Amino acid sequence: MTGRGWTGADVAAVLRMPTASDDKYSRGVVGIRTGSDAYPGAAALGVEAAWRTGVGMVRYVGLRRAEDLVLARRPETVTAAGRVQAWVVGSGTDPDARTEAETAELRELLQGPVPVVVDAGALSLAIAASAPLIVTPHGREHARLRSLLGLDPDDADAVVETADALGGVVVRKGARTLVAAPGGGLIAVDAPTSWLATAGTGDVLAGIIGALVATVDAGDADALRSAAVSGVWIHGDAARRASIARDGGPITALDVAEHVPAVVGSLLAR
Numbered sequence: 001m002t003g004r005g006w007t008g009a010d011v012a013a014v015l016r017m018p019t020a021s022d023d024k025y026s027r028g029v030v031g032i033r034t035g036s037d038a039y040p041g042a043a044a045l046g047v048e049a050a051w052r053t054g055v056g057m058v059r060y061v062g063l064r065r066a067e068d069l070v071l072a073r074r075p076e077t078v079t080a081a082g083r084v085q086a087w088v089v090g091s092g093t094d095p096d097a098r099t100e101a102e103t104a105e106l107r108e109l110l111q112g113p114v115p116v117v118v119d120a121g122a123l124s125l126a127i128a129a130s131a132p133l134i135v136t137p138h139g140r141e142h143a144r145l146r147s148l149l150g151l152d153p154d155d156a157d158a159v160v161e162t163a164d165a166l167g168g169v170v171v172r173k174g175a176r177t178l179v180a181a182p183g184g185g186l187i188a189v190d191a192p193t194s195w196l197a198t199a200g201t202g203d204v205l206a207g208i209i210g211a212l213v214a215t216v217d218a219g220d221a222d223a224l225r226s227a228a229v230s231g232v233w234i235h236g237d238a239a240r241r242a243s244i245a246r247d248g249g250p251i252t253a254l255d256v257a258e259h260v261p262a263v264v265g266s267l268l269a270r
């Protein structure tokens with residue numbers, strides 16, 4: 001399997017410096033519906049990452065325990081209902097523990113006009129979606145998703161086939177992350193450091209991608225794929241910087257989120 005690469009210049013083309021005529025809404029609003037009583041931390045990680053990527057507003061929708069954690073970490077997060085330009089769902093959720101009401105609301109989101117980044121526990125709902133879609137499975141989740149789509153679960157690198165069957169962008173995470181859009185070519189992004197293989201970095205990635213998706217044209221399939229690949233690139237570079245800041249030592253998921261602004265700033269300054 002080979003795929004074309006992605007460069008800092010490609011990422012910079014997706015980013016936009018705010019101008020004097022911007023306000024918080026024109027900069028994009030991302031809605032994050034993640035976390036659970038079992039995994040409240042995933043909510044805080046995704047919300048932190050979305051803010052750090054540079055949207056005008058992050059709205060969070062979730063259970064009390066996760067919401068409290070999100071607000072303790074990021075009081076600027078808005079927990080009132082309202083419009084968003086992208087959703088992030090599923091990180092830190094277990095489909096077996098989800099209520100019927102929550103499943104129905106997720107299904108409704110997945111039938112709507114707003115693009116949805118689907119991670120972890122919500123992946124099984126993605127197969128029935130009609131919304132513009134980006135799914136972010138790791139290897140095991142990708143195999144499960146392929147089974148649900150009637151594809152060979154063992155064909156780990158057949159990401160283009162998964163994207164075609166799903167009708168959405170697929171980001172199959174790993175040391176080498178593969179990204180494909182329906183009918184499109186494959187793009188591969190190699191992680192600059194394997195310190196990234198640590199709990200919660202996938203939740204951070206979903207927040208980064210959600211923030212980028214909130215700033216692009218939802219009707220443009222190419223733009224959605226570019227936002228997804230750029231999110232993977234930013235995530236990897238933030239991990240590299242986070243480790244360098246610790247003399248090449250280990251990092252945590254929150255360290256990755258905290259280094260995202262430096263990645264974005266340096267790309268916009270080129």
Ligand SMILES: NC(=O)C1=CN([C@@H]2O[C@H](COP(=O)(O)OP(=O)(O)OC[C@H]3O[C@@H](n4cnc5c(N)ncnc54)[C@H](OP(=O)(O)O)[C@@H]3O)[C@@H](O)[C@H]2O)[C@@H](O)CC1
Pocket residue numbers: 038039040041042043090091092093094120121138140141199200201202203
């Ligand atoms: N801070 C947070 O809130 C975080 C929340 N998170 C959230 O957690 C949820 C589940 O995500 P996940 O990726 O762990 O799920 P999944 O693909 O089912 O993997 C399970 C597989 O792992 C294996 N396994 C388990 N323990 C093992 C061991 N010690 N050594 C070796 N293998 C071991 C296990 O094998 P088994 O024990 O069954 O043999 C099974 O095959 C998801 O919602 C995610 O967002 C995470 O993002 C982390 C931070």
Ligand SMILES: Nc1ncnc2c1ncn2[C@@H]1O[C@H](COP(=O)(O)OP(=O)(O)O)[C@@H](O)[C@H]1O
Pocket residue numbers: 138173174175176177191193194195196197198199200201202203204205235
């Ligand atoms: N060996 C590795 N080297 C570099 N990056 C990795 C490696 N393994 C996994 N990753 C990256 O780490 C992140 C892990 O995400 P995920 O599996 O969803 O974890 P979690 O659910 O704990 O957040 C992904 O971005 C993936 O690309």
